Each structure stands twice: as structure tokens, then as C-alpha cells.
Amino acid sequence: MSRRSLLVASAALAASQAQAQPQGERPPAEVDIVIIGAGAAGLAAARKATAAGRSVVVLEAKDRVGGRCIADTVNFGLPMDLGAHWIHAPAENPVVPLARAAGFALYDDPDRPRLMIKGRGPRESERENFASALRRSQRAILDAGEAGREVALSEVVPHDLGDWRQTVEFLKGAWDAGKEMAQISCVDFYNAVETRDMFCRQSYGAILAKLAEGVPVRLSTAATRIDWSGRGVSVETPAGTLKARTCIVTVSTAVLAANAIHFAPALPKRQQDAINALSCGAYEHLIVHLPGNPMEASPDEPFVIKADGPAVAKPLARIGGSDWWYLDIGGRFARDLAAAGPAAMKAFASEFVGNELGPHARRVLGEIHVTSWTTDPFVRGAWSVAGPGATPQRLRLAEPIGQRILLAGEATDEGLWGTVGGAWASGERAVDQALRWLNPPPAAPRRRHR
Ligand SMILES: Cc1cc2nc3c(=O)[nH]c(=O)nc-3n(C[C@H](O)[C@H](O)[C@H](O)COP(=O)(O)OP(=O)(O)OC[C@H]3O[C@@H](n4cnc5c(N)ncnc54)[C@H](O)[C@@H]3O)c2cc1C
Known part of the structure; x- marks a missing residue:
């Protein structure tokens, strides 16, 4: 899509460059931050949290990273984006400087x-x-x-x-x-x-695959239940349960609306309303x-x-x-x-x-x-769109929950919603909040009473 223009698969996928944890190897028993989903938001969150010295595991349901931004490198004779292709708002898009630094060739959309x-x-x-x-x-x-x-x-x-x-x-x-x-x-x-949009010669999906290098992703590991009833969170997957102090959930609003992940206790009504109000199109x-x-x-x-x-x-x-x-x-x-x-x-x-x-x-x-994003059980649509009256729900969706859960992803960005850049920015914002929880500012010294 190129919604910013004024004037108007069967496919083998880009090889995951993530540091996929071997299936037999279990993730550590407890981490600082568990991230659900290795799309743009999840990868951005993981990179920032790791750079801040925090222990992180990304759980990804599919057998590859990138989420809605992936390329097929096998069937077309050139890397073919199967999801995002237009690099929107290059000046504001945090992926652009990273792509340039990694040597990707970007060029203007002739439009x-x-x-x-x-x-x-x-x-x-x-x-x-x-x-x-x-x-x-x-x-x-x-x-x-x-x-x-x-x-x-x-x-x-x-x-x-x-x-x-x-x-x-x-x-x-x-x-x-x-x-x-x-x-x-x-x-x-x-x-x-x-x-004005840009394109990447090597595909948008290749950029995300490159930026996923070294990120600790556990592939083919869907989160099925997130228990936040006690201290921290316990995330259940078919491969076992992972404990973490905080959790960043980056799956699409359509996946959340389908209750594909069971939250215990349920998410607050405020976030549930936001999820329903920001449903995905096709x-x-x-x-x-x-x-x-x-x-x-x-x-x-x-x-x-x-x-x-x-x-x-x-x-x-x-x-x-x-x-x-x-x-x-x-x-x-x-x-x-x-x-x-x-x-x-x-x-x-x-x-x-x-x-x-x-x-x-x-x-x-x-x-x-x-492509078949609409019927993909881990996406279930294209991107979130607010109906009349629902615009404020984007910020509500991102509000911190119980000092340990954050919802991130494209739907939580006010200006770059529905884009890879917006998803990336949302992942970074979520980590900033998680780090504040993990590193609370030192308490002010208390005065002694004489
Ligand atoms: C066909 C199409 C074209 C598009 N075109 C453009 C474009 O040109 N430019 C642009 O900027 N944007 C475009 N978009 C939108 C863009 O792709 C998304 O906004 C962005 O990639 C979303 O990133 P995200 O991290 O928020 O979510 P996602 O990319 O959806 O990442 C979430 C991840 O969570 C995983 N997951 C789901 N359920 C679970 C679970 N239970 N446990 C663990 N993991 C789970 C998913 O597999 C996925 O990898 C397009 C989207 C589509 C579908």
C-alpha cells in the first residue's frame, strides 16, 4: 500500500537471520523482558532492551522473523516483499537510518x-x-x-x-x-x-531480516497464555512456560481480538475496547x-x-x-x-x-x-485502522498495564500507524517504559525525625 500518495504465496521466505534458539534448547527460566512477536515492533524492542543490558527472549509463533514485513528470496529471481513494500515517511521512519547504516540501497518511489x-x-x-x-x-x-x-x-x-x-x-x-x-x-x-515514499533495492523484508541478526528469538513458539496474576508474568507456550519480570506484546490487534492469547486475569476493559476499536482491514x-x-x-x-x-x-x-x-x-x-x-x-x-x-x-x-495475510492465524488482517471516534484509542492501547505488561505494534503509533516505521517506534517506546519499571529511580532520601 502507499496510503501516503496524494495523487493518487505460496512462497519460500527470506531466511531468518535471527539468532534462533535451537528447538531443543530451552530459553532461560526467567528473563527481564519477554517479547511476544518478532515483527518490527518486537525486533526493535529486543534490540533496545539488549543494548540496555537487559535479558530478553522474543517468542515468535512462526518459523521466521519479520512479521508482516518479509521477503521471498526464492520464487521471483529478486527478493519480493510479501507484506510491507513502501518505506513510508523516510524522514520520521526509524528503520531508514538503520537500513542505510547496514548498507541497503534505498531509492525514491517514482509515484x-x-x-x-x-x-x-x-x-x-x-x-x-x-x-x-x-x-x-x-x-x-x-x-x-x-x-x-x-x-x-x-x-x-x-x-x-x-x-x-x-x-x-x-x-x-x-x-x-x-x-x-x-x-x-x-x-x-x-x-x-x-x-514521499521510498523503496529498498533488496526489499523491505531483507532490512528487517538483517536487523534481526543476533536478536534472541525463539521461533515456532506461540504464546498461548500470559498469566500476570502474581509478580511478573508467566508466558505459556507449547514448549513450556517462561517467566519474566515484564512482557511486551506486539501481535496485531486482530490476533488480540481473536483471543488467540489468553490473558489471566483478562486485559483491562480500557485496552479491550481499544483492541476492538482498532480492528485490522484486509x-x-x-x-x-x-x-x-x-x-x-x-x-x-x-x-x-x-x-x-x-x-x-x-x-x-x-x-x-x-x-x-x-x-x-x-x-x-x-x-x-x-x-x-x-x-x-x-x-x-x-x-x-x-x-x-x-x-x-x-x-x-x-x-x-x-499472499494470504487475512487468513494467516498469526496476523488475521493487514493493519489497524480507527473508525470514527476511535482515534484516541491508539494511545489507550499503549497505556502500561499493571506495571508489567505493555501492548506495542503498529496500532499504537499515532502518526505512523499501519507502517513498519510506526511498529518499530512503538517497540522502542515500550522498552523505555519497561526499563523504567526495571530500573526505578532511587527513592528520595527520607528525613530523619529527631
Ligand atoms: C500486505 C501488506 C502490505 C503492507 N504494506 C505496507 C507498506 O508498504 N509499508 C509499510 O510501512 N507497512 C505496510 N504494511 C503494514 C506493516 O507491514 C505493519 O504495520 C508492520 O509490519 C507491523 O509490525 P508489528 O511488529 O506491529 O506486527 P507484526 O509484523 O504482525 O509482528 C507480530 C508478530 O507476532 C507474531 N505472533 C502472532 N501471534 C503470536 C503468538 N501467539 N505468539 C508469538 N508470536 C505471535 C506474528 O507471527 C508476527 O511475527 C503492510 C501490511 C500488509 C499485510
Whole structure:
């Protein structure tokens, strides 16, 4: 996704670079901080806590690190991001300096979208009408957000968008946020830091895999129960119980809402309400091979397809200069299609190429791979989005619980929610709080009474 643009799998995964603890080896019996999840938030938290000299274990349900930011290094001839791909808000994104220091090649997203209408280019009047519809909608959303109006996007976009309404609905809703416009708060949208995105030549997933090097991750170890009834916490996993003084939970709000981890006692109502209010939308990459550049597209050229309903995708052509394209889908349509399974997703991709990109593209269409974040039991969606009235829930979600539990992850960041950078920043913030618990300031000397 590239929600910050104004104008608009079957796969083998990047080898985990984490210092995965061998399956037979048990983690230490008690640590200072146990972190649940080795995505961006969990990795950031672990690195910062380790640097502060604290004992840390990261429990990761999957057999690899990165969470929603991973790359397939096997199936595409280049590392292919299966989750996050756009490096949002590079100036504010804490991953960017780390990536640069590690030698990754970052470059600007060209972000000059090509508009297509049923396989053809637009007439000048169509191009102008589209640009005007999008600009006016964007302006109305941002004005409402700036004024602090906790209303849905759908309430403020102009009524006179004519036959561009479905396209705007897709771009601002399903594609930007993974939800329909009626489910997105103008304030949350306004808060999202918006600058020009970047890409990484070696993939975003490769950056996280690199930053995971040396982090003590225990892979294939799902937390099933977190008992915080006594001192510290006890985290149950199929491989045994781990005790810690504090716990940072970084799983998606969708995983929390599904009660996939049982908290004993239950999380406070304040956090439960926040979890429910910050539900995840849906967003999937359909990755198609179009050899020979049938559309004469430039590397990383984005396309906008005029929509006549929700069953539409947004192409990103020639990823990293290759012959692979994303056809990205979002919102309810993506959720339903993912639930129907990979065969249905591939059928849609194939039909879409023929109908929307035209006969040249249809003739060369080769392999199709699809992602399945929505049906992944350890993710269950794309990223959190606040509905009308729910924006303040982001800070509530991050409030410390019982001096030993912290919820972190993309959902807890006000400005970079839904991004890798926001998740990373949230992990670092959570560790700052955990360290305050672990190193309380010395008590002021008490005066002696004579
Ligand atoms: C298709 C897609 C495209 C995206 N595009 C972009 C983009 O272009 N740019 C961008 O910045 N962001 C993008 N995002 C969002 C971004 O990927 C996320 O915001 C970010 O990666 C979330 O990081 P996190 O650490 O908060 O959570 P996660 O990455 O979800 O990490 C949580 C970890 O917890 C693990 N886990 C779950 N349950 C358990 C359990 N019971 N026990 C132990 N571990 C568990 C999970 O396996 C996961 O590894 C995209 C997301 C998707 C799905």
C-alpha cells in the first residue's frame, strides 16, 4: 500500500537471520523482558532492551522473523516483499537510518501513476475529472481531520464525484487503508504522516531480516497464555512456560481480538475496547509475471484503474525493474477473496490483467503468486485502522498495564500507524517504559525525625 500518495504465496521466505534458539534448547527460566512477536515492533524492542543490558527472549509463533514485513528470496529471481513494500515517511521512519547504516540501497518511489480505463489510456477530460475528484476528496478528508472531526471519510467526500466515486472509494478506502471509507476516521487519516515514499533495492523484508541478526528469538513458539496474576508474568507456550519480570506484546490487534492469547486475569476493559476499536482491514498482493514489458511501463510505475465496483486492484508495475507486478487488493473485497482461497485470487488476477491491462498483457501473463495475510492465524488482517471516534484509542492501547505488561505494534503509533516505521517506534517506546519499571529511580532520601 502507499496510503501516503496524494495523487493518487505460496512462497519460500527470506531466511531468518535471527539468532534462533535451537528447538531443543530451552530459553532461560526467567528473563527481564519477554517479547511476544518478532515483527518490527518486537525486533526493535529486543534490540533496545539488549543494548540496555537487559535479558530478553522474543517468542515468535512462526518459523521466521519479520512479521508482516518479509521477503521471498526464492520464487521471483529478486527478493519480493510479501507484506510491507513502501518505506513510508523516510524522514520520521526509524528503520531508514538503520537500513542505510547496514548498507541497503534505498531509492525514491517514482509515484507518477498511469490512469487506465478498461485497457486504454484516458482522454484529457477523463484525466482532469479524475484528478479533480481525487484532489477534492483528499482536501475534504484532510480538512475534516485537521478540524478534529471524528467522522468517516465517506461522510465528507464530495457527492458529485460521478463515475469516479468508485475509484476514489477504492483508493482512499480499500487500497489506502484496507477498509471501506465508511469505516475510517478522518482524524486517523489526517494524523498519518504523509511524505514521499521510498523503496529498498533488496526489499523491505531483507532490512528487517538483517536487523534481526543476533536478536534472541525463539521461533515456532506461540504464546498461548500470559498469566500476570502474581509478580511478573508467566508466558505459556507449547514448549513450556517462561517467566519474566515484564512482557511486551506486539501481535496485531486482530490476533488480540481473536483471543488467540489468553490473558489471566483478562486485559483491562480500557485496552479491550481499544483492541476492538482498532480492528485490522484486509490487503493482499497478487503478484503476476508479465515478461517482455507489454505495457511499456517504467520500473516501479504505479497504475490507477478506473473502478466500476469494489472488485478492482491497483497495479505496481515492474517491481525493482523486474517483470513482476503487484496487483493489490484491499477492503471487504480482499477479505472475501482471500477467504475463497488462492485459486479464486489467481482467477481474479488473471481476469483483471485481461480486462484492465489489455490483450498484450493477457498474452504474456505467466505465473501468479498470492499472499494470504487475512487468513494467516498469526496476523488475521493487514493493519489497524480507527473508525470514527476511535482515534484516541491508539494511545489507550499503549497505556502500561499493571506495571508489567505493555501492548506495542503498529496500532499504537499515532502518526505512523499501519507502517513498519510506526511498529518499530512503538517497540522502542515500550522498552523505555519497561526499563523504567526495571530500573526505578532511587527513592528520595527520607528525613530523619529527631
Ligand atoms: C500486505 C501488506 C502490505 C503492507 N504494506 C505496507 C507498506 O508498504 N509499508 C509499510 O510501512 N507497512 C505496510 N504494511 C503494514 C506493516 O507491514 C505493519 O504495520 C508492520 O509490519 C507491523 O509490525 P508489528 O511488529 O506491529 O506486527 P507484526 O509484523 O504482525 O509482528 C507480530 C508478530 O507476532 C507474531 N505472533 C502472532 N501471534 C503470536 C503468538 N501467539 N505468539 C508469538 N508470536 C505471535 C506474528 O507471527 C508476527 O511475527 C503492510 C501490511 C500488509 C499485510
